[in-house]
Amino acid sequence: xxxxxxxxxxxxxxxxxxxxxxxxxxxxxxxxxxxxxxxxxxxxxxxxxxxxxxxxxxxxxxxxxxxxxxxxxxxxxxxxxxxxxxxxxxxxxxxxxxxxxxxxxxxxxxxxxx
Amino acid sequence: xxxxxxxxxxxxxxxxxxxxxxxxxxxxxxxxxxxxxxxxxxxxxxxxxxxxxxxxxxxxxxxxxxxxxxxxxxxxxxxxxxxxxxxxxxxxxxxxxxxxxxxxxxxxxxxxxx
Numbered sequence: 001x002x003x004x005x006x007x008x009x010x011x012x013x014x015x016x017x018x019x020x021x022x023x024x025x026x027x028x029x030x031x032x033x034x035x036x037x038x039x040x041x042x043x044x045x046x047x048x049x050x051x052x053x054x055x056x057x058x059x060x061x062x063x064x065x066x067x068x069x070x071x072x073x074x075x076x077x078x079x080x081x082x083x084x085x086x087x088x089x090x091x092x093x094x095x096x097x098x099x100x101x102x103x104x105x106x107x108x109x110x111x112x113x114x
Numbered sequence: 115x116x117x118x119x120x121x122x123x124x125x126x127x128x129x130x131x132x133x134x135x136x137x138x139x140x141x142x143x144x145x146x147x148x149x150x151x152x153x154x155x156x157x158x159x160x161x162x163x164x165x166x167x168x169x170x171x172x173x174x175x176x177x178x179x180x181x182x183x184x185x186x187x188x189x190x191x192x193x194x195x196x197x198x199x200x201x202x203x204x205x206x207x208x209x210x211x212x213x214x215x216x217x218x219x220x221x222x223x224x225x226x227x228x
Contacts, residue, residue, distance in 0.1 A: 040122070042217065043218040045215070045216070090157055096214075100163070101146060101214060103160065103216065104160075105159070106157060107157050108155075
């Protein structure tokens with residue numbers, strides 16, 4: 001049971017390049033989400049999914065796309081990278097039920113856009 | 115004003131000390147509350163949920179004051195291994211599809227020294 005995995009761990013992009021951050025979970029959770037973490041700020045929600053085929057925008061969705069073709073995978077695509085997207089990106093998988101709500105985070109992807 | 119506010123610290127304490135962190139939230143409709151721990155350059159991990167009656171887990175005690183809209187975390191008998199950033203997290207009204215919106219504070223850094 002690997003939990004939540006993310007690749008790559010580190011990435012450097014030039015302005016205007018595109019790329020996909022990969023996220024996978026093996027816990028059969030319906031809910032998955034992407035956050036970014038910047039210095040001095042809390043994690044901010046980019047996009048989320050409540051199940052395969054269903055995605056929606058979070059607080060800071062501009063410049064990012066997601067898709068959810070399977071329960072396990074939830075990739076995040078940067079369409080045209082900008083320096084403002086330099087950040088640490090965390091994918092999370094959520095186990096929820098009556099009276100509990102537990103989020104499990106992947107190890108993160110550190111992205112630098114030059 | 116941020117939705118969840120925390121003192122950024124750092125709190126520098128000796129081993130064995132008792133330390134308390136406070137967190138305030140602005141949305142009175144918030145439904146549930148958590149403390150996460152984040153080690154340097156690692157992902158956040160759930161430390162404990164915070165219940166209305168207060169709850170304890172070993173050396174850690176969490177309290178919730180809904181009237182004043184604040185949450186606290188008390189760590190007794192601090193260990194070197196407690197050094198980390200502690201994130202206050204509030205679960206507010208959901209996005210579509212039943213997804214719950216987690217709002218993260220920026221975190222309070224704790225450094226425990228010998």
